[in-house]
Amino acid sequence: MSLLWIDGFNHYGTNGSRLAASAAGAYDTLLNNSGTVFVDQPAMGGKGAQLSATGGEGFALAKAYPAPYSSGALGVGFHMIYPVSFNTLDFIVFMSSTGTVLYRIQLNEGTGKLAILNGAGTTLATSAGTLANMTYYHVEAKMIIAGSSAGSIEVRIGGDTFVAATGITTNGTAVGQIAFDQRVAGGDSCVFTMGNLYLWDGAGSVNNDWIGEKKVYTALPSADTVDADWALSTGTSGYDLINDVPAVDATRYLESSTVGDVSIFETADVVPASLAIAGVMTVVRAEKTDSGAGTLEFGPVHAGVPSLASKAQTNAQFLWAAKVDQLNPSTSAPWTASEANAAQIELRRAA
Structure with missing residues (x-):
């Protein structure tokens, strides 16, 4: 890991x-x-x-x-x-x-x-x-x-x-x-x-010993894409409902009841070009509002290639979940700053 x-x-x-x-x-x-x-x-x-x-x-x-x-x-x-x-x-x-x-x-x-x-x-x-x-x-x-x-x-x-x-x-x-x-x-x-x-x-071959001083840059969703299946609670822009700090759970959210629904979002460019990237962590905040199975897949996308984690949703309140990617899924190499800035976020209703 x-x-x-x-x-x-x-x-x-x-x-x-x-x-x-x-x-x-x-x-x-x-x-x-x-x-x-x-x-x-x-x-x-x-x-x-x-x-x-x-x-x-x-x-x-x-x-x-x-x-x-x-x-x-x-x-x-x-x-x-x-x-x-x-x-x-x-x-x-x-x-x-x-x-x-x-x-x-x-x-x-x-x-x-x-x-x-x-x-x-x-x-x-x-x-x-x-x-x-x-x-x-x-x-x-x-x-x-x-x-x-x-x-x-x-x-x-x-x-x-x-x-x-x-x-x-x-x-x-x-x-x-x-x-x-x-x-x-x-x-x-x-x-x-x-x-x-x-x-x-200490597992793996990267970031497994004395990582040293690092800075975390936070890139929030900044635009919708053509992949926009998830329904909006209000308004016309999906990204604008999920980039609030703090989140407005009661009135501003995306939802899906259909397996296979996918929404992908652009993110803001926040990483200076001169920096080396140790890893990218995608975080989501989600809840499940009805009975039965429900699985959310989420993660980064670069050059059309996603790296998705699967999370079974059983919580009846909004909770955070996260996925760390040390390698770019499209290159299988460490991320560059320009690649991290170009990364998108995918949400998929998997079950």
Whole structure:
């Protein structure tokens, strides 16, 4: 798989709106509190997700992996900034599918140090260097899942090793999810803002080790095409019903009750020509409103060649679903900037 998830947090909601209200389905845990909100972060290239957790609330955000990992490598990267604070928080946590904490990377916002701990709370390593509040950093962490003391956890800041724990046995329990921001100590809410988030594993031949600093560009539908089978809730332009931020679920949507219906949309050109592309993620927001089977296929199209994921619709509320394509379906090679800008989005009623 390699690249598992990409999120620039630009397509969910407006500045100050709660993640829990508009990002449902994208993540498996989203604290519904007044501090876990979208915030404008021009230095990160758009919006960020401000995560906030007080004592007893648990994690502000968590995402399950496609399947549990009992071997191999897992990685995560994002930009971050945190305010003046004296709290300690679980910054990044690798957990089992049932929520058991396996390993945690803690941030002491008072000292600026990072520490790596096991699930029992034993400190395995502490950074010699320190981070500074109100400063932007790129963070990337990698966990090697292995037995016989062959496992490790390393955190890099700006591409350089900041803290690492090696010679540890990390395959005792499979890793099923990753979580962010849980208060450990301190009197106030533990807050930090993340942006340009990505997750990866060690499979495949691309994006499978230390991906480095990346920026997520969000391209919304910008025009209809001749493929326009899905019915419009209102108006005459399909694309205009599905590019609202936030989505207007009650009155602005596309719908289909006919198997084989296809609608394809152009997208805005947002990627600078000079950039290399690690991957393209297509996201959709969908619900099913009646009984019986219903399957949505969706994904990018380039030069007439689609790459579609299939999602059985069982939810009775609008939820997000996503598909990552590291290779262009029309060339079987990594995307170029011009190809990503030329990509379309296809929606197909498959069952």
